[in-house]
Amino acid sequence: MAQRPGARSVEDHAADVADLLAPMLTRPSETIRLDDALGRVLSYDISSPVDLPLFRNSQMDGFAVDAASVATVPATLPIAGTVAAGPARPADHVPGTAVRIMTGAVLPAGTEAVVPVEDTEVDGEKVTVLRSRTAGEFVRERGSDVRAGMLLLSAGTLLEPRHLGVLAAVGLASVAVWTRPRVAVITTGAELVDAGATPDPGQIFDSNGAALSASLRANGAEVSVVDRSSDEPDAFRACLRRAVARAELVITSGGVSMGDYEVVKDVLAGLGAQFGPVAMQPGGPQGSALVDEIPVLTFPGNPVSTMVSFEVFVRPLLRRAAGLPAVPTEDAALDHAVTSVPGKRQFLRGRRTDSGVEVVSGPGSHLVAALAWADVLIDVPTDAASLAAGDRVKVWPL
Template sequence: MIPVDEALALVLDNIDPLPTETIDFDDACGRLLREDVASDMDMPPFARSAVDGFALRAEDVASVPARLTVVGEVPAGTLPDFRVGVREAAQIMTGAPVPEGADAVQMVENSKWVDADVEILTPVKAHQNVAPKGSEVRKGDIVLRRGTRLDPPAVAVAATVGKTRLEVGPRPKVAVIATGDELVAPSETPGPGQIRNSNGFSLVAQCRSAGAETSFLGVARDDEASLETLIREGLDFDILLLSGGVSMGRFDLVEKVLETFGVRFLFDAVQLKPGKPLVFGLGDGTLVFGLPGNPVSTMVTFELFVRTALARLEGAEDPTRALLSATLEKKLRNRGVRRAFVPGWVRTGESGELHAFPIATRGSGDIVAFSKSNALLIVPEEIDKLEAGDDVRFYPLDSFLIKEDLWQAGRNPS
């Protein structure tokens, strides 16, 4: 049994990123960028009005009210072919080029029409409400860095600079196998000693949320022939995930069968709670994870190890999810020498500070309790408890932001 950090280092040290692929920018949201992207022009490419109003010379409206002659208008998308002179103005729209001679724009709310002229009611300073040419970005500036996880604003940036093809990390291909004679399909009613298969589907969901192309190969029964059939197929993927069958029981056959396919194991137990019987090995071009069979253990080990491996395959230099800190509101205990990751609920206080509440659970099989969490509260292996009021580090789950609205509705899952 090895420490969590050592196990994670072994995983990352044995992963080479997959080859780069080039895709259309509008399909790139969620992908990891593998090139720097530079702007092909100054932005804005001209002095741009920030408001609807009147382009004018600031010195002409130093004393107000000031009546100016309107010499033209500039809609967005047009280039003015006239100049603004002394005591003149041009009606202008947001985003339109400021005509030559003008050095400021007054908002339309601070003006009124007087016959064909405009009366400016409030003075403006030079350059007010004007974005100078190149004030945001200069031609050649890097606007998207290699290693960026592309989100909607990043896609907008790519469109803005005309970068319609992007080099990105590919989506890793993952195979998922659930194991166990006790498993039946979710649509079936379990008989005596049976349970519905949840792990296979939770792993597929987690993989897809991490951006992987994922295939559920099915349920392998507790015999070598069934395991061999599905494992042979799974070793054609970038990652093979098996849930269950990795403990020390008589029917836990996964490691034995994997060895017949030449999989080399780097560890088979981690000082982790839940998730001790975690197996990691290397096939011929395939990363193999044998995850514990209890549902919460399966999901926790995915978050800490598999999600990180997927990001490294895409090319992330720092693929681990950042840990955050909160004030613990209830005591947390940790029996034994393993690092504990406890389901919890983290919310913001009145001043924006974070508060962490452990969620009562019946153990690593209590998937209903786990589903109410938005974080994993960490109790280090070197201590046996954290008191209320202590700082606690936590691993934010995907639901960390999404589920915050439950608190605003007055519902506390802890």
């Protein structure tokens, strides 16, 4: 079945969006404090500037000795001093003596092993070693973990707490990361009110602002503006001016359908925007523009349409721009039969099961709860009026 006359394919619209956003994909690097680097992506390889451990130290609480003095046990040795963890320059070791030492403390030059406390008996200023130790036992040699110049992390690493711990351990206070794309969100509609407000008849809560903002952040963007406009053109123009001044990309929701009070279409049409249906459900009404050289993508306002539009057209490009790995589509078997609208590519909300994938909602773009229940979008091809249980489908992980 051919797609509907006048409707563009998902592939064609995705290609146009990719062209529009191409300048955003080549990103500069920035150096930031390590404390701010969680969730950022390294822009270059990091090699260790130092050896780890930084110095030769004790692995145990015990006594530092030369191996020859404890070759035969029991061996009773005078205690020549104590070295605690922390700044210290212990005196060189005198063979035939023992130095009380704590975990992590600097080993005196000339000591070869550490005898753990549990293998000794202390009597005043003497210690009897009950078990012999060979050179190197319970000693952390300098550089035994990391050598200066060793590659620690590669460019493209998404920094997690474990990475930050390693970087701090080698003394790095800052790292170079890819800058995050700055994206602005504008929701539209006189009917929208904030969550927590008491809506009047005809009003609804604005979920698109929260959902888009969270989706952007989860995929590597910095959300620079979250604004909401009424259906008045001057109000939308004011929002648009604020957005393009602070962002590399602006995403709008609502105001692009075929009815009256389509404020996004009314304003952007005069600025050279392109609008038209895409052969998909949900998310058919789509548009794009350049405003002051800033790309503007216009999504339909129904919550499911907005989120499906983001997943299909923006998420892959945004992750690429942020240096994040792509989220590949998967292949799964349908648990049950589904029907589809001929000529439209369906993106059904689905959920993985032990045997494949199941649909968790009807196709309606107002069915918000199913987004929370779903973990994939089931991609039903344009020419498929129906699919049988067991048929293989492409799914987009959410």
